[in-house]
Each structure stands twice: as structure tokens, then as C-alpha cells.
Amino acid sequence: MRVALFVTCINDTLYPRTGRAVVTLLERLGVEVDFPDAQSCCGQPQFNTGYRHATEPLVRRFDRAFRDHEYVVTPSGSCAAMVRDNYPRIAAKAAAEGRGRELTDAAARAVPKTYELTEFLVDVLKVTDVGAYYPHTVTYHPTCHGLRMLGLGDRPRRLLEHVRGLELRELPGAEECCGFGGTFAVKNPAVSAAMGADKVRAVAGTGASAVCTVDNSCLMHIGGTLARQGSTVRPVHIAEILAGTEEGAQGGAVSGTAAGAEGGPR
Amino acid sequence: MSGSHLGMPAFPRAAAVSTRDSLLRANLAHATHTIRDKRARAVAELDDWAQLRAAGAAVKDRTLRHLDSYLEQLEESVIAAGGRVHWAADAEEANRIVTRLVRETGEREVVKVKSMATQEIGLNEALAEAGIRAYETDLAELIVQLGDDLPSHILVPAIHRNRSEIRDIFRREMGSWGRPAPDGLSDSPAELAEAARLHLREKFLTAKVGISGANFMVAESGTLVVVESEGNGRMCLTLPETLISVVGIEKTVPTWQDLEIFLQLLPRSSTAERMNPYTTTWTGTTDGDGPRTFHLVLLDNGRTDTLADTVGRQALRCIRCSACLNVCPVYERAGGHAYGSPYPGPIGAILTPQLRGIEGSLEASLPYASSLCGACYEVCPVAIDIPEVLVHLRERVVEGGPVTRRGTRTVLKPAKGHAAERAAMRAATWAFDHPGALRGGMRLASRTRRLHPRRLPGPGRAWSDSRELPAVPAESFRDWWRRTRGEQRPDGSSTEQRGGVK
Numbered sequence: 001m002r003v004a005l006f007v008t009c010i011n012d013t014l015y016p017r018t019g020r021a022v023v024t025l026l027e028r029l030g031v032e033v034d035f036p037d038a039q040s041c042c043g044q045p046q047f048n049t050g051y052r053h054a055t056e057p058l059v060r061r062f063d064r065a066f067r068d069h070e071y072v073v074t075p076s077g078s079c080a081a082m083v084r085d086n087y088p089r090i091a092a093k094a095a096a097e098g099r100g101r102e103l104t105d106a107a108a109r110a111v112p113k114t115y116e117l118t119e120f121l122v123d124v125l126k127v128t129d130v131g132a133y134y135p136h137t138v139t140y141h142p143t144c145h146g147l148r149m150l151g152l153g154d155r156p157r158r159l160l161e162h163v164r165g166l167e168l169r170e171l172p173g174a175e176e177c178c179g180f181g182g183t184f185a186v187k188n189p190a191v192s193a194a195m196g197a198d199k200v201r202a203v204a205g206t207g208a209s210a211v212c213t214v215d216n217s218c219l220m221h222i223g224g225t226l227a228r229q230g231s232t233v234r235p236v237h238i239a240e241i242l243a244g245t246e247e248g249a250q251g252g253a254v255s256g257t258a259a260g261a262e263g264g265p266r
Numbered sequence: 267m268s269g270s271h272l273g274m275p276a277f278p279r280a281a282a283v284s285t286r287d288s289l290l291r292a293n294l295a296h297a298t299h300t301i302r303d304k305r306a307r308a309v310a311e312l313d314d315w316a317q318l319r320a321a322g323a324a325v326k327d328r329t330l331r332h333l334d335s336y337l338e339q340l341e342e343s344v345i346a347a348g349g350r351v352h353w354a355a356d357a358e359e360a361n362r363i364v365t366r367l368v369r370e371t372g373e374r375e376v377v378k379v380k381s382m383a384t385q386e387i388g389l390n391e392a393l394a395e396a397g398i399r400a401y402e403t404d405l406a407e408l409i410v411q412l413g414d415d416l417p418s419h420i421l422v423p424a425i426h427r428n429r430s431e432i433r434d435i436f437r438r439e440m441g442s443w444g445r446p447a448p449d450g451l452s453d454s455p456a457e458l459a460e461a462a463r464l465h466l467r468e469k470f471l472t473a474k475v476g477i478s479g480a481n482f483m484v485a486e487s488g489t490l491v492v493v494e495s496e497g498n499g500r501m502c503l504t505l506p507e508t509l510i511s512v513v514g515i516e517k518t519v520p521t522w523q524d525l526e527i528f529l530q531l532l533p534r535s536s537t538a539e540r541m542n543p544y545t546t547t548w549t550g551t552t553d554g555d556g557p558r559t560f561h562l563v564l565l566d567n568g569r570t571d572t573l574a575d576t577v578g579r580q581a582l583r584c585i586r587c588s589a590c591l592n593v594c595p596v597y598e599r600a601g602g603h604a605y606g607s608p609y610p611g612p613i614g615a616i617l618t619p620q621l622r623g624i625e626g627s628l629e630a631s632l633p634y635a636s637s638l639c640g641a642c643y644e645v646c647p648v649a650i651d652i653p654e655v656l657v658h659l660r661e662r663v664v665e666g667g668p669v670t671r672r673g674t675r676t677v678l679k680p681a682k683g684h685a686a687e688r689a690a691m692r693a694a695t696w697a698f699d700h701p702g703a704l705r706g707g708m709r710l711a712s713r714t715r716r717l718h719p720r721r722l723p724g725p726g727r728a729w730s731d732s733r734e735l736p737a738v739p740a741e742s743f744r745d746w747w748r749r750t751r752g753e754q755r756p757d758g759s760s761t762e763q764r765g766g767v768k
Contacts, residue, residue, distance in 0.1 A: 007743050009698065013708055014736045016743035035747045040698035046691050048638060050660030054695040061699055089654070148640035177595045181637025186728040188635060190282035193732035194291075194599045195637070224733030 002032040004069035006062075006114070008079045008216075009041035015216045021243035022075050022117060025132075028245075029125060038065035044082040049183045052090060056103060059087055063106035072113050073120045075239045077146025077214045080116035085149050087111060116146060117239055118155040118214060128158045133246040135165030138236070139208035141199070141222065143215040144177050156214055156238055163241060169206040173198075180221035196225040203233055210234045212241060276628035277635045281600035290426055290601050297425050302592045304538035305645070312534070322531050323649040325524045326516075326583035330573060336485045336518045337564065343488025347550020349560040354512075355672075356567050357387035363563050364389060364477065364510055365396045371508050373398075373474045379492060379499040380404035381479030382586055383512045383565055385417060385608035386621070389477070400477065401443070401469045403498040405462050412439035418602025418610060420588040421536055426601055429453040440465050466498060476506035476557065480513045481585065482528060483562075486521045489549040490562070493532060493542045503546050509557035514565050516582040528585060531647035535587035568621035574670035577658040581616045583648040588613075590642035590652060596635055605632065612642035616655040623671060624662050630681050633659035664688060701744075708742040715740070 003026065007019040026033050043058035062083065066072045074080050087110055091103035121127055140160060146152040160168055179185070179195025186192075199222060203211045209232070213219050216237050223235030284290055309315050329336055341351045352367075354360035368376060376393070378384065378400050390400045390411075402411045409424040410417050413435040417423030424432070433453040440447045445465045451457055478499070482491040490511055492499045503509060519525055533542040551560050573579050591597045591611030602610035606628045607618040615636060619629040633656045642652040661667065664687070666680040680688070697704045711718075715738040721730040729735070741749075 012743040013711070014738065016739050016741060016746055019743035020746065035744070035751070037701065037744065037748075040701055040704060041694070043695070043698075046695060048657055048660070049687070049691065050633075050657065050662075050664040051688070051691045051695075052661050053665060054691050057695055057699045144637070144639035144641075148644055175641075177637050177639035177641070179595065179637060181639070184634065184637045185733075186725065188278045188281060188596070189728035189731065190278065190285045191596050191599050191635075192637070194285045195595050196732065220736050221733060224729075224735065227734040228732060 001030070001071070002034060002069070003071040003073045003120070004034045004036050004039075004066050006039055006042075006066065006072050006074040006079070007035070008074055008076045010217055010220070011075060014220070015237065018075050018216055018237040018239050021237070021239040022073070025130060025239060025243040026073070028243075029121075029127065029130060031125070034069065036065045036069070040065075042079045042082045044079060044086075045182055047082065047086055047090065052093065055090055056094065059090055059103055059106055059110075062087075063110055066113070067109065070113060071115060071120065071124065072110075073115050073117055075117045075214070075237060076216070077116050077143050077150055077152060078217060080114055080119075081145040081149035083114045084111050116150055116152065116214060118152060118159055119150065121159060121242075122155040129162035130159065130242050132163040132242045132244050133165050133249060134163050134241045134244045135249070136210050137167045137169055137206075137208040138210045138212050138241065139169040139171045139203055139206040140174070140238075141171055141178065141203070141211060141213050141218070142174055143213050143218045146214045147175060152214065159238070159242060160212070163244075164246075166241065169208040171206055171211075172202050174202075178218050178222050180218045182217070185221060192221070193225070196221055200225045200229065200231065204231055208233065210236045210241075212236050212238050214238050276606060277600070277604055277631040280604035280606070281596075281635070284601040284604050285599050287601070289428075291599065293426055293428050294598050294601060297422065298592045298598050301538060302589075305535060305589055305592065308534040308538040308540065309645075311540070312530070318527060318530055319647055319649050321527050322585075322647055323580075323583060325519065325527060326648055327580075329518055329520055329524075330516065330579060330582055333515065333518065333573065336520055337515055339520075340483055340485040340488060340518055341564075343485065344550060344560075344562050345488075347488045348552075349488065349550040349562055352561060352563045354563050354565050354567070357565075360387050360512055360563055360565050360567070361389055361392035364512060365392060365398070367508075367510050367561050368393065368398050368475055369396070371475055373508075375399045375401065375469075375473060376475040376477050377401050377403050377469050377473040377502045377506065378407070379476070379478035379502045380407050380423075380494070381477070381512065382420060382608060383479040383514050384477065386514075387512070387565065387567065389512065401466075401473070403466050403469060403502055404494075405459070405496055405498075408462055408466070409435060412436065412443060416603055417608055419591055420586050420609065420611075420613075421591075422588075426603070429455065429458065432458055436461050444468055466501075470498075470501040470505055473502075473506050475508045475510065476502040478503060478509065478511045480511055480517055481532065482525055483513055483518050484520075484522055484525060485518055487549055489522075489547050491525065492544075492546045493529070494544045494546075495537060495539075495542055497544055500544050500546050503548060504556045506557055508559045508561070509548075510561045510563065512563045512565055514567070515569050516584075532585050532587055535585075535589040535645065535647040568623075570673060571670040572620040574675075575620070575658075578616070578620050578655055580650050581613070581620060581655060583650055584613050584617065585648060587647055589645040589647065593641040593645050594636075595639065595641070596637065600635070605635065612636060612652045612656075613650070616650075616652055616659060619659055619662075624659060624669070624678070625681070627683075630663045633657075633663060705742070705744065709745070711738045712740055712742065 011018045043055035047055040087107035091107040094103045178199040179192040219235040352363045406424040419425040430453045436447040447461050480490040533539045597611040605614045609617045615632040638653045663681045664684045666678040669678050
């Protein structure tokens, strides 16, 4: 099987190790991974801030970049939800504005083939034990778009429960938003920070050494808040946990996880 | 928080103050978490909740599509049952009508059933200007009125007050409005309720005019419905000689059979009860039973304009249950007053800008008062996709576009104060649509990463005041891919040429 990796702009720019982890993980599971270079951003920051028209070129670009692929896999619940929920809306509004069916066709091609990573693993590859090893205590925060827009349900949990060495700690109030919300974080900084502080308090209260999500954007906010408070709890993307193996841990040379502290909060 | 950052609109400024109020935060966190857990249990009892919710949304949508004919049917039914019907295009007209109707009775005092519509139009203030005193009889509305305060929640207007604050308000204020609080009043809920009961009983027994809203109006029979918990509504709806009901036109349902759906959806979503304690229905007037005169004031006040917006109109399905407030993490921390309207929380953030127009700085800030987490949509008993409407309204703010104002289609200009953001968004789209330029920018950021500050100046402080910035890595993912894998695919699927299609 061959899939295209949609790495997302934030992972490309700030968290490349997450992208490398996805490559490591999928290749270990026998999947051939492609990285179409024409890809960029799904357009979510523009769209969710109200700039729908500025989003349209990125819908076309997504369609062009992944046109030849049957599966598009992305390590982001939020970006997958953008494609699946909002591309059809953008297309419908463009059609209603008399600008034809171009975006409708683009959305119709993009929507059915786009999968968030844990969805692809559980629903398409039909695996919950990916042969991972991660000898740490971890708490899992279900991010809002994965939880409510994609309906990821317990897929991430089931994957984590099969990771050897991993001890999962229950996060109180797990389903409450962390307060990131894209531009919300800077447009309403007081409320965003208050929500972040409460989330971080809950994370710290679990005693876990790492907090895991399916979205690095939320993790940037949670991790940034943890770091500002001097906490030692590490923010980790689920792909990096699932990519880890015993051999990798001993050799320290998994391409996905060997990058040290880069991308993380300083 | 960026403090006095220029151009900061109204909601963020108000919320920056309220999030620092630790008593308010504690009161709200306690109240909202209690009710949200109870709601979840009450809803989980019904295995056909999803179908009920879909039915509620469908009935509301269909009614709204044919609202003109249902309103005419309602008017006919109410008149046939002995009531009188008045049409109010806006708040001012509604207040004028109600003031005139009260004056015609010769009374100077009225008792009120808790009503969102009369809050929306500022009826109490309008009546006060005409020398008419309106007494709120809902316990929480009484607390708000005695405390010279503003409501901060749809269902529990005094949710921001705790027991000891309420005791202090009763002790201090009840005497100047009527029967004073009993001596030695404590903050036990039973004593507070008894004090309110004694104070209000006097009003119920002397008032000649009652003013209410309604939860539903049944078009086929002209019946109005009020659901409540305290029994004050039943008193106001049955004891006075004259009853005046001010109701938003979207409260119409075609038949009694439709009502069945909403009488299941509303109490479970609102108070987490299987059924509310009091459901009062009345149809016009009946000789020797209840008010001798009944006036229905049908309120538009921006509703028809809202109906013209195919995305935004779903806000008119709202049955005012307040489930969205109780689950909203933003409401829980900012409090209801920050929303600058009687409709706070997620529903207020989509209703207020539509009813009032989005041009004001408060109204323009409300669609942004959400992290788009979607908890509101999940609990909404009539499936209003609040995040979808929020994003739709954000577009109206920054891009402008077609809107309807007092029945006339007009094109809104983009709001001022977003020039820098607009330029940044366009630049981002340009960069993301030109991967060559993007790659250059990433490499520049990587090469200069040791020089990046830990905290940002100016608007960037909104991030870095509470959070560390992420470190820029030495190499982007696409550079790593090209360096390690770039040559492996001669079929062209990952070459730069494909990136240059545009």
C-alpha cells in the first residue's frame, strides 16, 4: 500500500520530528510513504479567522498535490477535520457565489481519501498494536476537532494501550478544550491562558511524565504553558510514541525520534 | 494579557478583567460543572435522544421556512380565542406598545415572569421611564433586580452570585422594594427561598397586570406555553386581570404534537429534569378563569433579517435551554457579562451579532469569543452548529458581504481594525501557495533560530505572556525529506516541479 503524507504546515516548520515519526511508523507497518512536495497548509488558520476567500487557493493546492494518491494520512486531527468538514462548505459557498464547480470537485476528491493518522491505523490498516515501545507514564488529551469533528473516539487510546512499557494515566476533564483554538489564543489571550492553566494543572495532577495528543498545535499551547511554569512534563505527539521501538530506544537512532529537543518548547 | 493593546475589541477586554475575578471563577466553575454533569445523566436516560434532537431541529427549520403563514395562523387563533395581537418590528416599538397597554389599565406596577425577550428589549427600563415599576418574580431575576445587577446566564441569571452574596443583597435591598428580609436571615438556601417567597407573595396578590414571555406559541390553537420551576410564573399568568406576553416570532410551533418533542428536549437540556415542575398553557381568555384581557406582542427585532441568512438562521432554532453556556469553557472563565447582552455564551455569540448587526466593536468581537471546541454543538438539543455560524460571522466581520437590515439586502464592508491581520492572512496564503518562497522563509528561520527572542513584543505578547514559544528546528520536514529521500522517486511524485504547478 502506498500513501501520501500530509505533514501539515506546523509540523513541517516547527515539529519535523513528528513527520519523521509518521514515516518511521508507516514504513515499519509495510506502508510505502510518499511526500508530495506541492503540499503546504490546509488553510485552517485563514478559514477559521474568517478569511474564506484566502483559503480557496489552498483547497485547490491540496487537491492538486494529492490528486494521484488513494490515501492521504495526516498527523493532525484538526487539519484532517478542516479538509473533511470545511472543504465542502467552502466549495458550496463558492458555487453559491456563482463561481462554478471547481472547488466542489476538488473537495469531493479530497474528503474521502483524507485520514487522521490514528484513523488510518485503526480503520484502514486495522491495527491497534503497532509494535511500539515507550517506557513512560503518559496522559492523553483528546483534542477537540479530533474528538468532536472527526469522532476519533477511543482509537488513539486503543493504540496507546497496546504500546509496551507505556502506563496510561487518566486525565481529569480530558474532553475540555485546552484553550488553544488557533487565532483564539492571541485574540482572547486571557481566556485562552486561563483554559491552558486549568488543563496544565490537570495534566500535572496525573503525575504522568508526558502528555500526548493527536495535534501538535494544541500541544504547542499546552507544552508552552507547561514550560513557562517550569514543569518537567513533556508534550509528545502520538506518532512519536507509536514510532518508538525497543531497538530504537537502545540504539537511540529512530529517524522519527532522534532529533532531540527541536520543535519543543525551550 | 496585552493590557491596553490598541484596537482590542470589547469581549477580550471584558474577559481579561473577569478571568482575574477568582470569586466569579469559583462560582461559575462550581455551578456550570454541577449542571453539565446532571444534564449528561438526564440526556443519557433517553435512548432516542439523537432522534428527538433531529426532530426538534427539523420542526424548527420547517416552521422558520414557512414562518409567515404560521404567524398569520397564530394571530387568527389568538384573536378567535379572545386575545389581542400586536406586531412590533423592533425593541422601541415593542416597549411603546407595552407601555401604552399598561397605561390603559391605569396601573403603575406590574409583575413579571422571567423573560428573555423583555430583557432583550430593555422593557423594565422603558417602563421605569414611563413611571411604571416592574417587579421580577423569578428568584434569580429578583436577585439581579435587587442587586441592581445584570443577568449573566439565560436560565440562572444570578449564577455569578453565591449564597452569602445573595443574603447580603436581600438584607440590604428587599425593604426598599416591599416586604423586607426577615431578621437574622442566614445564607441557607431554604431561608433565602422563604424570604423571597414572602417578599413576592405580596406582589402576586396585589398586581393587576402581569407581563411574560413564552417558551412556545402553538399556531393551530393560539396557545402560549411557559415552562418553569418555581411557580412564580403560574402566579403571574393566572392572578392578574391583564396579561401581556412579549414573544419573539421564532417561538412559534405549528401544532401541539410538535410541542411534545420540545417538552422533552427543553427540561433535560436546561435544568437536567425529566420534566419541569410547572408547565402553564393558556389560550386567549376564559370567563371567570385567569386574566380577563390578554395581549400578545409579537417581536421581530432582527429575527426576520437573521432568517434571511441561510447559514446564520439556524440560531433561530434556539429554545433558550442554556446547555451551551454550561459546557462552554470560554463562558465558564469569562462569565456572562463579558458578552454584553442578555444572551451570553456560545448562543449569545451568534445571536447578538445577528439581532443587533455586526458593525459595533462588541458585536464584531463576539464571533471570536470561542476556541471552536464544538462542545456547544454537541449538547445543543436542536443541533445548532454554533461553530459553523461563528466562522460564518467571522467572515462577515473581516471580509464583509451580504446582510439584511430591516428587510433590505445590503453589502457590508469589512470591519476596520483588521488591516494588519488581513495582510498577514493574505501573505500566508501567498507563501503557502508558493512552496519555493515558503522553503526560503523556513530556511531563514532555521538559520536565525539562535537569535529568536523568548518573548515577543507588541501583539505577539498575547502569546508569549503566558506561554513559551516553540523552538524553530534546524531543518524543516520537507528539507529532511529531500535530503534523505528526495532522489528515491524518479516517477516525479515528490519533485519540486509538481510544487510549481501554480
